[in-house]
Every structure is written in C-alpha cells, then in structure tokens.
Amino acid sequence: PLILGIESTCDETGAALVRGTELLADVVASSMDEHARFGGIVPEVASRAHLEAFVPTVEEALNRAGASLADVDGIAVASGPGLVGSLTVGVSAAKALALALGKPLYGVNHVIGHAAVDELVHGPMPERTMALVVSGGHTSLLLVNDIATDVVELGHTLDDAAGEAFDKVGRLLNLPYPGGPHVDRLAREGDPEAIPFPRALTSAKAMQKHAYDFSFSGLKTAVARWIEAREEAGQEIPVADVAASFAAAVAEVLVDKTIAACRAHDVDTLVIGGGFSANSQLRELATERCAQAGIDVRIPPIRYCTDNGAMIAALGSAVARRGVAPSLLDIGVDSSMPLSTITV
Numbered sequence: 001p002l003i004l005g006i007e008s009t010c011d012e013t014g015a016a017l018v019r020g021t022e023l024l025a026d027v028v029a030s031s032m033d034e035h036a037r038f039g040g041i042v043p044e045v046a047s048r049a050h051l052e053a054f055v056p057t058v059e060e061a062l063n064r065a066g067a068s069l070a071d072v073d074g075i076a077v078a079s080g081p082g083l084v085g086s087l088t089v090g091v092s093a094a095k096a097l098a099l100a101l102g103k104p105l106y107g108v109n110h111v112i113g114h115a116a117v118d119e120l121v122h123g124p125m126p127e128r129t130m131a132l133v134v135s136g137g138h139t140s141l142l143l144v145n146d147i148a149t150d151v152v153e154l155g156h157t158l159d160d161a162a163g164e165a166f167d168k169v170g171r172l173l174n175l176p177y178p179g180g181p182h183v184d185r186l187a188r189e190g191d192p193e194a195i196p197f198p199r200a201l202t203s204a205k206a207m208q209k210h211a212y213d214f215s216f217s218g219l220k221t222a223v224a225r226w227i228e229a230r231e232e233a234g235q236e237i238p239v240a241d242v243a244a245s246f247a248a249a250v251a252e253v254l255v256d257k258t259i260a261a262c263r264a265h266d267v268d269t270l271v272i273g274g275g276f277s278a279n280s281q282l283r284e285l286a287t288e289r290c291a292q293a294g295i296d297v298r299i300p301p302i303r304y305c306t307d308n309g310a311m312i313a314a315l316g317s318a319v320a321r322r323g324v325a326p327s328l329l330d331i332g333v334d335s336s337m338p339l340s341t342i343t344v
C-alpha cells in the first residue's frame with residue numbers, strides 16, 4: 001500500500017510517500033528561520049506556518065512521487081508528542097484527507113517514527129532492536145520488539161534533551177541559535193579530557209534506579225559554573241576545550257548506557273535517530289564502542305534524522321503492513337504521548 005505520511009509536531013511541515021520500505025518522495029518545509037531571532041520556537045508562529053505550508057508540501061510530495069491523491073492507500077500522521085497547535089494542524093488536515101478519500105487514517109507516535117525511518121535506509125528492523133532517539137526535545141532509549149506493535153521505553157532524560165543541552169551551552173559560549181552544530185564544530189578543535197565535567201546518573205546508586213535514564217541539566221550548570229569561575233578570575237575561556245569536554249560527557253553517557261542496555265537485553269542491532277544524531281562526538285563514540293561490543297549500529301543520513309514526513313510514512317507503512325486497526329476519525333492530539341503508544 002502507498003502511505004502518505006504527515007509530520008507537524010514542531011516547526012517542520014513534512015509530507016512523504018512510502019510503499020513498503022521504499023521512499024518515493026519526501027518534502028519538508030521548516031519555519032526555523034522565523035524562530036531563530038526569538039532564540040527558540042514560538043508555538044503560534046509554528047502553527048501558522050504549518051497552515052500555510054501544508055497544501056503545497058503535500059502537493060510537492062505527490063508530484064515528486066508521480067502520484068495523485070487517488071493513488072494513496074492510507075494516511076499516517078504524527079498525533080503526538082509535540083506542540084498542541086502544530087499537531088492540531090497536521091492531524092486536522094490528515095483527518096480531512098482520510099475522510100474525503102475514504103482511506104484509513106493512522107495516528108502515530110512521532111518519537112517512534114525517528115526509529116522507524118531507518119527501515120527506509122537499512123531495510124526492515126530485526127526483531128528486537130535497540131533505538132536511541134536523541135533530538136532537541138527528546139532523549140529516549142527504546143527496546144523495539146516490533147516497530148509496529150511493541151516498543152518499550154527503557155529510559156529517558158529526566159530534564160533536558162541532549163540537543164537542548166547543546167543549545168544551552170551554545171548560548172553560554174555566545175554561539176548563534178541553535179547552538180548544537182556550533183558546539184559540535186568547536187568541540188572538534190578542543191581537548192575532550194581538558195575539563196572533567198560530571199557524568200550524570202552513572203554512580204552505582206543512581207544506576208539502581210536510573211540505569212537507562214539521562215540527565216543533562218546538571219552538566220549544563222557545571223559548564224556555566226566553570227565559565228563563571230574563570231571569568232571572575234579574569235582568565236580567558238578556552239572555548240574549544242569547554243565544548244570538547246562537554247560534548248564528551250554527553251556522548252559518553254549516551255553511548256555507555258545504550259550499550260549496557262543492548263547487553264542486558266541481548267540485542268545486537270542499534271538504531272540512532274533524531275536530529276542530535278548529527279552530532280559527531282556521538283557518532284564517533286557510538287561507532288567505536290559498538291564495533292568493540294559486536295553491535296551493528298545503524299544511523300540514517302541526517303536528512304532523515306531531523307523531523308520529516310518520511311519517518312511518519314515509514315511507521316505508518318509498518319503499521320499498515322502488520323494489519324493494525326486504523327485510527328478513528330475523531331482522534332485528538334496528545335502533546336505528551338507516552339512511548340508505549342505506537343498508534344492511537
């Protein structure tokens with residue numbers, strides 16, 4: 001079946017067409033430029049941008065796939081988690097399309113889509129795959145028993161997401177918003193062992209309760225304190241060393257806990273998704289440590305890791321293939337959809 005996937009959880013309007021695990025078209029419009037001057041996403045601005053971008057984005061995806069709406073066999077839409085206003089635009093539009101075309105609607109979980117998209121790149125996921133989803137809004141470790149029917153969240157961040165922590169450290173270092181990619185670039189020029197920043201939730205005591213949970217806000221505060229102390233002493237800030245030491249602390253905790261989870265659950269395939277998987281410190285460390293541990297690590301190209309319609313179409317396609325019942329046309333949006341929910 002040909003699945004149209006629609007994404008509108010945050011600032012990207014995405015539409016994509018997938019058949020099986022084959023991606024036929026993927027079009028993304030982003031309103032990030034409109035938010036940059038505010039130093040963060042403005043929900044009202046994002047919702048309005050989705051309204052304006054929706055029809056042209058879907059039309060462009062159909063054009064590129066050489067398909068028309070009549071060819072579409074099902075519509076998948078991210079119905080959570082995300083910003084309520086943004087979600088409402090995509091879900092309302094998807095419901096209208098499903099009703100008008102008389103085709104099934106699948107409301108799916110955006111975060112699980114970040115893992116599902118890998119099927120378009122590396123083929124169907126083996127039964128029991130670990131997925132680390134890391135972005136500006138999410139940091140979650142998922143045991144994927146079956147991407148369409150059975151996902152267990154093993155852990156998540158207790159405060160900031162990894163990308164969010166990078167953006168905050170970017171601000172501390174006076175880098176442009178979003179700071180993540182800038183901190184990454186600076187970090188490549190610094191010494192990751194220069195400053196011993198804390199590795200949160202890794203003590204024996206913390207591991208009892210939070211073996212697979214993360215925390216990055218204390219790390220960000222440690223960076224802020226370290227910079228303040230230097231400034232007060234009138235010393236120069238070695239920005240590259242700060243960035244490198246901070247990035248190493250984030251990557252190490254993410255990779256160590258993920259590999260420990262793979263071992264504990266006897267899983268030998270790892271998918272890393274979400275916009276933060278662009279981070280070079282994470283990519284390098286994960287590649288190195290997974291090779292040592294005999295884990296096959298799959299990271300989709302960056303354009304599939306940031307928010308897009310392909311990830312939603314990929315999950316919708318998996319769900320439709322497995323014969324999961326479609327969603328009712330009265331579904332709402334769920335801004336804090338739990339990760340045990342794959343479809344609504």
Ligand code: ATP
Pocket residue numbers: 009010011134135136137138162163164166167178179180181184274275276278279280305306307
């Ligand atoms: P979501 O709703 O899925 O959380 P998002 O828009 O917040 O979406 P993404 O677009 O998936 O997140 O990812 C963007 C985040 O990743 C930002 O916080 C950005 O700074 C961070 N990021 C992107 N590239 C890098 C990089 N190379 N190094 C570090 N952080 C990065």
Ligand code: MG
Pocket residue numbers: 010011012306307
């Ligand atoms: Mg985004």
Ligand code: FE
Pocket residue numbers: 110114135274275306307
């Ligand atoms: Fe996302």
